[in-house]
Amino acid sequence: MANDPLFILIALVMLGVVGVLLFGISSFARGGAFSRKWSNKAMQWRIGAQFVAVVLILLFTYLRSKG
Template sequence: MADDPLFILVAISCLIVAGILLFGVGTFGKGGEFNRKHANRIMRWRIGAQFVAVILILAFVYIRRQTG
């Protein structure tokens, strides 16, 4: 399974979502002007990345069920 390109893409997309989430939580915890200015933008980026990750996960499961 680790040599499947779609699985690798799913794993990378999940790591990107986690990275954006950690960045957002870090800036929220720190507060300040940057957080006030960019908190909503960071949240929108996370939601978009999460949407892509979920679509890729569903595609991976669908394809694996068809071939498996």
């Protein structure tokens, strides 16, 4: 399974979600003008990345269940 290109893509997208999440949390922690500028936008990016990850996981599950 680890050699499957779709699985590798899913892993990379999930790492991207974690990266965006950490950026969003750090922007909340910094506060001030930086937080006002980036916190909401980072969380919107996270939601989009999570959506892509979930769709890819569902696609992977569907394709692999067909045999």
